[in-house]
Amino acid sequence: MKLSWQVLQELEQKYGECFYLLDISKFKDNYCQLLDCFRSIYPNTNIGYSYKTNYIPKICQSVYELGGYAEVVSQMEYDLAKSIGVPPSRIIFNGPLKYDRDLERAVLANSIVNLDSLQEVKTIVELAKRLPEQTISVGLRCNFDIGTDRISRFGLDVENDGLDAIFKQFKELGNCQVIGLHCHFTTEQRSLESYALRAKKIIELNDRYFPDLPPKFIDVGGGYFGHMEDNLRQQFPFDIPTYREYAEVIATQFSQRFGRDVGPELIIEPGVALVANVMKFVGKIVGLKTIRSRHLALLTGSIHTVKPSKQLPLTIYKNELDSYRIESNIPIDLVGYTCMEHDCLYPEYPNAVGVGDYTVFDNVGAYSIVFKPPFIWPSPPIVSYDATLDTYTLARRQETSQDVFATYQL
Ligand SMILES: Cc1ncc(COP(=O)(O)O)c(C=O)c1O
Structure with a gap:
């Protein structure tokens, strides 16, 4: 320009x-660069673009054309994805407030729905009981300690046996399955150490709950820094990681644990990193x-x-x-x-x-x-x-x- x-x-x-x-070519460049960094280490990686960060339909359309998921956190954003032609199976539905009707509709339409609370688990259990012929598949947003001062309010507490009970209940139902594990934490420094820890901890959860076969996906969320000009970068009192560095600390752990070509789909949910x-x-x-x-x-x-x-x-x-x-x-x-x-x-x-x-x-x-x-x-x-x-x-x-x-x- x-x-x-x-x-x-x-x-x-x-x-x-x-x-x-808006420079849409720059957005596409960012998208491809970030994805390439991850895929060069762990090929089965995909991007779920965080709509809330900037939901200009033109941007969201490019994400779909580039093969990415729509990561949405409300019915409003879900509706936007649908209205620009994103099929439900390419929508990841996150967020703390999902009304029962929206949650059920998204699950039945085959979207990736990451449950955020025991209340949402209850809704899914009731749905599974109502539709015994139907297999109900969901992801679980997991909340574990990554050393932040404030305890995050999102997701399910993995440290108080909460997940054990959910897996047990789903198994007993017979038609309900967990197809993915998800986490997302917002930290000020967006540091490499914290991403290394997230990846480590979510892989440990994988090993605990999926000892034989990994789930379909593991989603490590968003929160990465993007490219910025020197005069902006210099205002931060810490180093700003690059796309490649983020990929190295996350994707490397996936390829080490699962091998380069056969592991679960690794999903990342960048917003800022692609659009700022x-x-x-x-x-x-x-x-x-x-x-x-x-x-x-x-x-x-x-x-x-x-x-x-x-x-x-x-x-x-x-x-x-x-x-x-x-x-x-x-x-x-x-x-x-x-x-x-x-x-x-x-x-x-x-x-x-x-x-x-x-x-x-x-x-x-x-x-x-x-x-x-x-x-x-x-x-x-x-x-x-x-x-x-x-x-x-x-x-x-x-x-x-x-x-x-x-x-x-x-
Ligand atoms: C679940 C989830 N994924 C992804 C993001 C995107 O974060 P960022 O724009 O910082 O990359 C957010 C932001 O809060 C989020 O809540």
Whole structure:
């Protein structure tokens, strides 16, 4: 994507004063690179893309075309997968809240359903009793200690014999089987050590519950870091692992335990690692002011549109027409459109800026659009860039006031 002030101005004329830019080829590259790293060590690996991280249908469609699973955690996301043509058997249904009707429907449609609680186990047992002729297959989300301070609230506690009872009950029923083991933990450091430990512990569970023949799949969840620019990487007080390093600590344990070619399907559920660096946010500087010693530039975006957890990489494209500029040695706060004092997208930007400049924030693909509230302004459009054709098309139109208020009684 070759951006310049002129290109951005043309895009502005078509799509409005702020918009996201999605680079779908970059997403596909990330997907193939990550998968190749795992498959070069353990060939029977597949990706379940975490819809919640960024569910732009265009992204989800690419995942399906590339042979991946849709990893969903609600009926809303399940419905999206179906509506873009993903067959139920390519959907992994996770998450803590699955209504009985949704859980049963997904299981009967042959989706991979990972049970999260004893209550869900009970629903499945009742279903199996109601349909004695039918084989009911499920996965179990397992919760074990990986040394985190906080005890995760998800999945089934493997350390208090909870799983023993489930396996026993399923065996007695006769028509209920566990076809996979699943785990997912979110940790701040996303470290290699913690992934090595997850893989080790889930393989131990495999050995305990499947001593003769492994299950169909073992799913080690998501939570990996992706590619990032140096100035973002340097803000973390620890090393950022690469795709290859993650593959080495996880997939190697699988090939050592099961052999390269005959083991269970290894599923990984990346979100951030695939999508964070495939979106940019473009906002325009529309106002400048100085209040006592503070210089401010107002943008057509907000912290709600970019969701920064670190200082996002920023490129400013200078207005090529004559414009009002602040040329000063005093840093400028680039602030957002909301009425909140803390809405600052870039504190103390060190260089000169002017009205009509475009600010392009990078690395805004993960947990941004899915978390954008209808606070003060509707959501900006998403423009998708096709690198092969060098064209821009709309992936989501600008939200309107009518969209925002459509569900209220007026
Ligand atoms: C079950 C499950 N899988 C995968 C993910 C994706 O995580 P990330 O986007 O950090 O890779 C999540 C995120 O919370 C999750 O809950």
